[in-house]
Amino acid sequence: EVHLVQSGTEVKKPGESLKISCRGIGYTFTDFWIGWVRQMPGKGLEWLGIIYPDDFDTRYNPSFQGHVTISVDNSINTAYLQWSSLLASDTAVYYCTSHGNYGGSDFDNWGQGTLVSVSS
Amino acid sequence: DVVLTQSPLSLPVTPGQPASISCRSSQSLGHSDGNTYLNWFLQRPGQPPRRLIYKVSLRDSGVPDRFSGSGSGTYFTLKISRVEAADVGVYYCMQGTFWPRTFGQGTKLEIK
Numbered sequence: 001e002v003h004l005v006q007s008g009t010e011v012k013k014p015g016e017s018l019k020i021s022c023r024g025i026g027y028t029f030t031d032f033w034i035g036w037v038r039q040m041p042g043k044g045l046e047w048l049g050i051i052y053p054d055d056f057d058t059r060y061n062p063s064f065q066g067h068v069t070i071s072v073d074n075s076i077n078t079a080y081l082q083w084s085s086l087l088a089s090d091t092a093v094y095y096c097t098s099h100g101n102y103g104g105s106d107f108d109n110w111g112q113g114t115l116v117s118v119s120s
Numbered sequence: 121d122v123v124l125t126q127s128p129l130s131l132p133v134t135p136g137q138p139a140s141i142s143c144r145s146s147q148s149l150g151h152s153d154g155n156t157y158l159n160w161f162l163q164r165p166g167q168p169p170r171r172l173i174y175k176v177s178l179r180d181s182g183v184p185d186r187f188s189g190s191g192s193g194t195y196f197t198l199k200i201s202r203v204e205a206a207d208v209g210v211y212y213c214m215q216g217t218f219w220p221r222t223f224g225q226g227t228k229l230e231i232k
Binding site for chain 1: 151155157159161163168169170171174175178180181212214216217219220221222223224225226
């Protein structure tokens, strides 16, 4: 059975760095795109970026480019989303998702979400 | 970015009755490969989104056949033939044809 297991809740201060993770279980990790989606409190869904683990092809939503970094470690089937300097406005739940090209294959799985809370 | 506009934003439905949600795109979602990458998701309270429909009309595994998707170009519809209590949550359309991918603003379905 396919699972995406995300790291736990984070409570941080503005200006701090953070790296959250998403481990793929039960499928060939390098065969599918990994994406990160943000959901701010009480709001809708936004794509931050995607990465193809097999060749590290990475695409960022221009709205988030330069503020977040997406990476993978294929030796442990894990993807990461990281910030070098958090803002209070980064407070949100972050979901990882594994899926086919354009989100248009029969493979689509989501992690349970990681809550990131940033406050002084 | 492609803007997806859903209607209605709130949808109260009596159990057993049908429901319909529309999703209008600011650009045609037909891809040069011949596919149209328009998906539908349901997010139940406190849960991650779950995809129901992909490429306009293909149901994901385990999704009841009460759910159906249709449309083309810039106008798409999700229909539920007979609403059940388990269908409560927020429905989102999402396009994958263009980067960045974008979601509609969501439609909250509630039981009357």
